[in-house]
Amino acid sequence: MSSNHLTEYADASPEVRAVFDDIMRTRQVDQVNNFWKCLAAHPPTLRRTWDSLKEIMAPGALDPLTKELIYVAVSVTNNCPYCIASHTAAARKAGMTEAMFGELQAVVGMANETNRLANGYRVPLDDAFKLE
Template sequence: MYYPIQGTNMTTPRVATVAPVPEESATGKVAEIYADIKRTKGIAFVPNMWRVLATNPDHLELVWTRLKALMHPEAVGRPARLDPRTREIIALAVSATNGCAYCVNSHTAALRKLGMDVETLGEVLAIVGLFNSTNALADGYQIEPDVLPPLE
């Protein structure tokens, strides 16, 4: 989407409510994190999400460190309990439920890169939709659980 630049008759693409930090002007901590993002994710560019978070380098570092530890545990030397595809399916399900178009696109692209076909993607989203519906019904009726998980 294009928006007018205040005080001019020019337009420029708008990425967010703040100006993202371009890769070519990143320095210090931000440049280091950008390089780590590209290396860890195996991509050639820094996605908009990270460039926007870089407007606050400390926040960028906190979010990236957390995401890297959970979504790329192998990169921090931790054995993964969930495989990458399962992690991305969970991320997609939560993103769809929360209505985050940016994240839905990002995690759908990651799943496609991991080999998920469109029929499987449709099945994942059908399950997400089903449980959003049944969760709302159970919550609305305040149904008492009759099956509980084991404590160990």
């Protein structure tokens, strides 16, 4: 289904509404964003994706801000404007400052540059870096 299909809460099936309700309750928001509305076209994908995201992004060994910063970094690298916007907003809500955002972008840019150089030159792995 194309991105033109957004399932609004009022038009959602009970199964989709249950996921939407959980998203709003968990995120403490009064509406779900378009990503979830698009996934609602296939309820099993909506449920699976939400359950996985909710589990992975829950507090754990990494704090919520660190998880959001990682999400932004990967989204930038994968060139996903929607995820960049969504997770930048979530990172700001979790306490990311403009200075942190600037440093994050510098690290992402440098990591991408050096990754490409290492791949292009086929740099052999140092013995000290090898896992035992």
